[in-house]
Amino acid sequence: MEHIENKKNKKSSVISRFLSFFKNLGLGIVNGFINLGKKIKNGCTKFYKRFMDGSIGTKLSHFVMGVGNFYHKQFLKGLIYLSIQAGFLYLMITSPKVNNTPIGFKSLSNLITLGTEPGDFFTPTDNSMLMLLFGVIVLGIIGMFLMAYNSNIKSSYKADMDKRKNKKPTSFKEDIKSLLDERFHVALLTPAMIGVLIFTILPTIFMIFIAFTNFDKEHTAGLHLIDWVGFKNFADIFSGTGEISRRFLPVLSWTLIWAFFATTTNYIGGILLALLINKKEVKLKKLWRTVFVITIALPQFVTLLAMRSLLSNGGPVNQMLVTIGLMQANEPFEILAFASSPWIAKTAIILINIWIGVPYTMLMTSGILMNVPSELYEAAQIDGATKRQAFFNITIPYIIFVTTPYLITSFIGNITSFNVIFLLTGGLPRAAGGAIAGETDLLVTWLYKLTIEQNDYNLGSVIAIMTFIITASATLISYRRSKSYKEEDAFQ
Amino acid sequence: MKKLLLLFTLAIMAFAVVGCGGATTGDNTTTVQAGTIKIWVGAESQAFYTQKVEDYKAYYLEQNGTAFPHNFEVVAVDTGSAAGMFLNDTEAGADIFTSAHDNLGRLIAGSSAVMPVQSQALLDQIANDNPEMFQNVIKGTFNNVEYTFAVPYVAQSLVLYYNKKFIDETQVQTWEGILQAAQTANKKALALSGTDGFNNSFILLAREAETQATSLRLYEGNVLDNTNGTGDDTIAKLKWGQSFFTHPNGVVSSSSTAWEVQLQQESTIAFIGGAWHYEAAKSSLGNNLGITVLPSFTITEADAYGTCEAGTVFQSGSFYDTKAFFMKKGSPYQEYLEDILLYLTSKEVQEESFEEAQNLPAYKNALEEFAAFDEDTPEIMLATAQLRMAEFSIPQPFGGSSKFNTYYYQKGAPDLILEILENRDGLYATHAQILEQMQYVETIWKTGVNEKTN
Numbered sequence: 015m016e017h018i019e020n021k022k023n024k025k026s027s028v029i030s031r032f033l034s035f036f037k038n039l040g041l042g043i044v045n046g047f048i049n050l051g052k053k054i055k056n057g058c059t060k061f062y063k064r065f066m067d068g069s070i071g072t073k074l075s076h077f078v079m080g081v082g083n084f085y086h087k088q089f090l091k092g093l094i095y096l097s098i099q100a101g102f103l104y105l106m107i108t109s110p111k112v113n114n115t116p117i118g119f120k121s122l123s124n125l126i127t128l129g130t131e132p133g134d135f136f137t138p139t140d141n142s143m144l145m146l147l148f149g150v151i152v153l154g155i156i157g158m159f160l161m162a163y164n165s166n167i168k169s170s171y172k173a174d175m176d177k178r179k180n181k182k183p184t185s186f187k188e189d190i191k192s193l194l195d196e197r198f199h200v201a202l203l204t205p206a207m208i209g210v211l212i213f214t215i216l217p218t219i220f221m222i223f224i225a226f227t228n229f230d231k232e233h234t235a236g237l238h239l240i241d242w243v244g245f246k247n248f249a250d251i252f253s254g255t256g257e258i259s260r261r262f263l264p265v266l267s268w269t270l271i272w273a274f275f276a277t278t279t280n281y282i283g284g285i286l287l288a289l290l291i292n293k294k295e296v297k298l299k300k301l302w303r304t305v306f307v308i309t310i311a312l313p314q315f316v317t318l319l320a321m322r323s324l325l326s327n328g329g330p331v332n333q334m335l336v337t338i339g340l341m342q343a344n345e346p347f348e349i350l351a352f353a354s355s356p357w358i359a360k361t362a363i364i365l366i367n368i369w370i371g372v373p374y375t376m377l378m379t380s381g382i383l384m385n386v387p388s389e390l391y392e393a394a395q396i397d398g399a400t401k402r403q404a405f406f407n408i409t410i411p412y413i414i415f416v417t418t419p420y421l422i423t424s425f426i427g428n429i430t431s432f433n434v435i436f437l438l439t440g441g442l443p444r445a446a447g448g449a450i451a452g453e454t455d456l457l458v459t460w461l462y463k464l465t466i467e468q469n470d471y472n473l474g475s476v477i478a479i480m481t482f483i484i485t486a487s488a489t490l491i492s493y494r495r496s497k498s499y500k501e502e503d504a505f506q
Numbered sequence: 507m508k509k510l511l512l513l514f515t516l517a518i519m520a521f522a523v524v525g526c527g528g529a530t531t532g533d534n535t536t537t538v539q540a541g542t543i544k545i546w547v548g549a550e551s552q553a554f555y556t557q558k559v560e561d562y563k564a565y566y567l568e569q570n571g572t573a574f575p576h577n578f579e580v581v582a583v584d585t586g587s588a589a590g591m592f593l594n595d596t597e598a599g600a601d602i603f604t605s606a607h608d609n610l611g612r613l614i615a616g617s618s619a620v621m622p623v624q625s626q627a628l629l630d631q632i633a634n635d636n637p638e639m640f641q642n643v644i645k646g647t648f649n650n651v652e653y654t655f656a657v658p659y660v661a662q663s664l665v666l667y668y669n670k671k672f673i674d675e676t677q678v679q680t681w682e683g684i685l686q687a688a689q690t691a692n693k694k695a696l697a698l699s700g701t702d703g704f705n706n707s708f709i710l711l712a713r714e715a716e717t718q719a720t721s722l723r724l725y726e727g728n729v730l731d732n733t734n735g736t737g738d739d740t741i742a743k744l745k746w747g748q749s750f751f752t753h754p755n756g757v758v759s760s761s762s763t764a765w766e767v768q769l770q771q772e773s774t775i776a777f778i779g780g781a782w783h784y785e786a787a788k789s790s791l792g793n794n795l796g797i798t799v800l801p802s803f804t805i806t807e808a809d810a811y812g813t814c815e816a817g818t819v820f821q822s823g824s825f826y827d828t829k830a831f832f833m834k835k836g837s838p839y840q841e842y843l844e845d846i847l848l849y850l851t852s853k854e855v856q857e858e859s860f861e862e863a864q865n866l867p868a869y870k871n872a873l874e875e876f877a878a879f880d881e882d883t884p885e886i887m888l889a890t891a892q893l894r895m896a897e898f899s900i901p902q903p904f905g906g907s908s909k910f911n912t913y914y915y916q917k918g919a920p921d922l923i924l925e926i927l928e929n930r931d932g933l934y935a936t937h938a939q940i941l942e943q944m945q946y947v948e949t950i951w952k953t954g955v956n957e958k959t960n
Contacts, residue, residue: 113597133617135648138836231912234593237616255955257918327758328767328774336773342692345754346773352759354930446925447958448918448950468916469590 064171072170079163082170086177090186095166102159106152115144117152125149128227129239142240143229150220154211225475231468247476258473261451261460266484268360269456272435273428275364276371281421283368284375285413291376292383303380306373314370318437321366325350351442356453359439363454367434378420379413386412418496425492426485430458457481542577543839543846546592546603548829549582550782554863555850556580562849576839585782585829589613592834601837602847607643607656607828608902608911614646614655615908620832622646622653625844632657635853637870639896640828643905656830658868659851659859663895664708664824665888667787668776669769670796678796681750681803681822688755688775695750696757697765697774703920704825705778706927708800709747710740711823713898715802720823724914724951728906735948738812741940743820744926745809748934751927766790781866784888797887799894800824811937826892826899828868866892909954919950922958 065076071085079099083092109118116124125148129140173183184192193201225247229240253259291302309317323329327346335341353359386409394404435441441452441459450468451460457477465474547555559578566574581600583591589609592599596619605613613620623629633641636658644656668678672691677683681695688695698705713720721737734740751757758774768774770790778800779787788795800822810816831851833843849855856867857876864885866872873879873893879886904911913919926934926943934940946958 135614135618135622135646135653135835137617139617231916232615232908234612234616234619236596237593237619255957257956326761326764326767328760328764328771332773333771346758351761444921444924448921448925448956450916450918469594 061167064167067174068167068171069174069177072167072174075166075170079166082166082173086170086173086183088169088173088183088186091169091189095162095169098159098162098166102155105155112148113141113144114138115141115148117148119152121145121148121152125152128241132239133237139237140239141236142227142233142238143235146223146227146240147220150216150223153219154216158208158211221475221478224471225479227472229472230470234469243472247472250473251476251480257449257451258476260447261445261449262480264445265451265455265457265460266480268454269429269458272360272364272431272456273425276367276428276431276434277421277425279364279368280371280375281417281424283372284377285379287372287376288379288383292380303377306376309370309373310377314433315437317370318366318433321369322350322438325362327352351439353443356443356445359443359454363434363438366438370434375417378417382413382416383409419493422489422492422496426489429456429485429488430481431456432458432462435459436462457484540575540577541838542579543602543842544600545578545580546583546588546600547580548585548604548782548865551859551863551865552580552582554859558850558855558858559846562846565849566845574842576842589832592832593619596834596836599834601834601839602831602843603834604659604829604831605656606662606902607640607658607830608825608904610644610646610655610905611908611911613832618646618648618655619835620655621835621837621840621843622655623657623833623844623847625848628657628844628848629654631848631851635851635869636828637868637896639826639901640868643828643901643903644830646905656832657847657851658828658830659856660829660865661826661868661892661896662781662829662866663826663892663899664705664778664780664800665891665895666776666798666800667769667779667783667791668796668798669772669791669794671794672772672775673796678798679801681801684776684801685750685753685755691775693755693772694758694768694774695753695755695776697760697768697777698757699760699765699777699779703915703923706747706920706924707825708778708822709743709927710735710923711825711898711900712743712803712820713823714739715819715821718898724900725903725906725910728903730907730909731952733948733951735951736941736944739814739818739820740944741937742805742809742811742814742818744923744940744944745811745937746803746805746820747927748929748940749806749809750803752929757927781864781888781892784864784885788884795884797884797891799891799898821898824895824899825902826896827902829865830868860889864888913951913954917950917954918956918958919947922947922950922956 065073069082069085071082074085075082075095078096080092080095083089083095105117106119109116109120111117124140124145127145128142129145131138131140133139176183226242226244227240228243228246229235232238233240247258250256250258251262287306290296291299296302324331325347326332327348332341332346335347341347348354349358349362351359353362390408390412391404394408399407435454435456436459439452439454441455441463443453445451445453450463455463458481461474461477461481464470464477545555545559556578559580563574563578583603585604585606588603589605589612592603592605593612599619623632632644632654640658640661641654644658645652645654647653666678668684672693673684673687677687685695710722711720719739721734721739723732723734726732749756758768760768760774765774765777765779766786766789769777769787777783777787784797787797802819802821805814805816805818805820807816810818831847833840833847837843851868853867853869853875856865856869856872857878859865860867860872860876861878866889867876869876873890879889902911904914922943926940929935934943943958946956950956
């Protein structure tokens with residue numbers, strides 16, 4: 015009776031945790047919007063205050079950048095701000111063409127229409143993808159311009175405040191000096207932030223936008239006009255027809271199964287191997303570690319391709335089995351791409367992955383084992399703990415505590431693990447019913463096939479977004495629930 | 507230290523920006539300064555065409571009295587994916603590039619990425635030198651006007667590579683003979699590489715040996731609905747194919763490289779491939795290499811269906827394609843491209859291309875007129891086998907629309923056909939089950955929609 019009661023309690027606790035996660039998620043989003051609203055309101059208030067409270071120079075710098083600095087005799091700074099504004103206006107107004115596509119103010123209207131000229135055999139079509147790309151770039155440029163604009167007002171207002179305090183406004187040289195001293199973090203982070211914006215954020219926004227278009231193999235950029243299709247591509251996942259609908263759940267399930275087993279087998283295997291090698295009775299420890307580390311030294315793709323060749327139907331393993339009479343030449347032993355059952359291929363992949371992945375965990379755990387604080391064992395010994403108790407209550411918790419972030423990143427890494435699947439099976443065996451995604455395809459290899467092989471970029475973007483949502487959620491949930499996060503100082 | 511760190515960061519940023527910057531591109535005007543005309547050809551022909559463009563320069567000087575104003579860059583590409591590469595980034599694509607003709611539909615879709623041929627001299631050469639079947643598949647229509655978009659220069663077809671040690675000249679004429687040879691030697695009869703619907707077309711495209719008849723229709727007359735994959739003979743052929751594929755000594759699926767090992771290690775005694783597989787097949791089998799047309803097969807009592815009776819003999823079919831040169835629309839060197847193609851696809855250059863790079867000429871009278879065909883070498887064996895296959899083949903009929911190629915190859919139909927042939931779990935044991943599956947296939951061919959949900 016009590017047993018049933020406990021089971022019920024556990025079940026309701028899981029359900030309530032599950033529900034509270036979504037409740038917290040919803041609350042988080044609402045709070046996020048509230049905070050954003052507050053920030054905008056504060057920003058507007060400050061903006062208004064600076065305009066009303068500032069000198070004539072500051073007031074004018076709201077219209078012509080750099081005037082405030084000229085007013086305070088900060089000529090070089092003023093010139094830089096003025097150049098930024100002039101350059102920005104020049105770009106926006108003249109909208110120069112790159113590959114026959116304007117980049118400037120016109121990019122914003124092109125971002126909405128994605129082109130209007132259909133072209134024909136003798137005249138070019140508007141390049142919708144360039145229009146989308148330039149639209150995103152121009153949004154980025156506008157964002158950066160607004161930051162410079164705000165900085166121009168702040169700079170002038172700061173000079174106003176300095177004057178009011180009878181201080182001399184800082185010169186350009188002093189500003190530079192400050193950037194290399196007390197504001198060095200700003201100097202260092204600015205290029206990095208610009209890099210992140212250009213190389214990460216803008217391409218990500220571009221990719222997200224593509225998920226809302228019909229950019230696929232039947233709509234080639236520069237030959238057909240591409241249109242916005244709203245949430246159609248996302249709705250297609252649940253439509254019940256088409257590749258993305260039929261294969262999404264099977265591929266997602268296998269991705270999660272793969273990530274779970276690939277992570278846990280490597281993790282547990284690595285720990286066991288490390289514990290074994292670290293045992294006092296084991297001799298030539300360095301040799302054993304070196305042997306396993308050789309696997310890491312070899313490029314992973316070489317190991318994977320070697321494995322595939324070894325196990326292929328014309329490979330040495332088959333030849334050997336034929337030679338020793340365990341197999342007929344006309345009945346090759348197939349466990350990867352051409353396996354008779356997908357589960358044979360899936361199991362084979364997980365086992366091969368152990369061979370490749372265990373040495374990493376072994377190496378890391380060896381390091382951790384050598385650094386477990388000896389005081390903990392001494393204290394345990396004084397308290398009368400047995401070796402077994404010390405192992406389960408000190409060694410294992412310590413390893414888990416230290417390696418939890420690794421475990422999480424490893425799980426996420428396995429969700430997006432491309433090499434193992436692509437090089438071992440290429441996603442095969444084929445799925446019944448004719449589909450691009452094979453039985454061993456992960457979301458990421460399916461994404462590769464949809465984009466690089468099939469040119470269905472819109473569906474690829476949908477898969478990429480779904481993969482991001484899954485990995486981001488899994489990371490956040492697991493990490494926030496881990497002891498490494500909750501008890502950060504436990505082992506310090 | 508801080509200054510150094512900042513300088514270092516800025517230097518990295520500068521390198522990244524410079525590294526990510528693209529090359530300067532042309533502005534689509536028609537007059538240009540001396541530049542470089544980029545030509546993509548198959549890897550096997552790169553050396554040959556590099557020499558030929560130099561010859562063209564000399565020819566140009568002789569004809570015009572002035573040196574050719576531009577340079578050439580001949581780049582080796584995978585001809586199978588050249589059209590896709592070109593479409594992925596037409597700005598960076600070559601001014602002249604090679605592709606199989608079946609990509610025409612994709613290349614001229616929308617506003618077309620390639621330029622129609624307008625030079626009368628080149629149009630005349632295409633009309634005079636090429637077989638009708640090639641001339642029909644290099645044209646596209648715009649505003650009811652038909653244009654020619656490609657210049658054929660190589661022909662290609664699937665052939666049978668086999669091991670003469672195990673298969674004799676009588677056995678190689680039929681699949682049953684090859685299967686018998688495989689059984690005797692306890693080997694696999696055939697390695698089949700790829701599951702894309704091209705290589706297993708030897709069953710689907712097979713025709714009655716006597717009458718050349720087949721009910722199979724693929725976009726005939728460039729009409730989407732003029733497509734049929736459910737005729738009695740098609741069902742019977744697939745049933746026969748099923749018994750061949752599932753026989754313990756029948757067909758083994760193979761990766762794009764494993765077939766070489768299988769041939770070399772003699773676990774498999776035959777392979778269906780194109781001219782592009784020749785070097786690998788030669789290296790695997792050496793003096794035992796035999797090359798011939800794809801064999802015939804006979805419908806048995808168990809295979810017979812409807813009007814297709816037992817004892818009907820089918821000759822395996824194939825796609826007989828042409829590789830052709832296309833011109834980039836908007837190339838700044840447009841005014842020179844047609845003259846260059848006139849030279850590179852001339853009868854003389856095609857003959858040289860065969861002699862030096864084993865490219866089977868697209869030229870219609872090659873067999874009679876080219877002295878190179880008088881010799882007796884494996885290369886000639888390959889060429890004559892391909893030319894003989896032309897009798898039992900059709901050019902890939904996908905030029906009329908970009909949809910044809912996509913629907914035939916990329917919407918799951920090849921996998922459904924392979925499911926019939928492999929008959930895993932006995933799901934396609936009866937003619938009715940095969941017919942039902944082929945109805946799905948036919949729908950995909952016509953609409954691009956895969957209605958099969960499991």
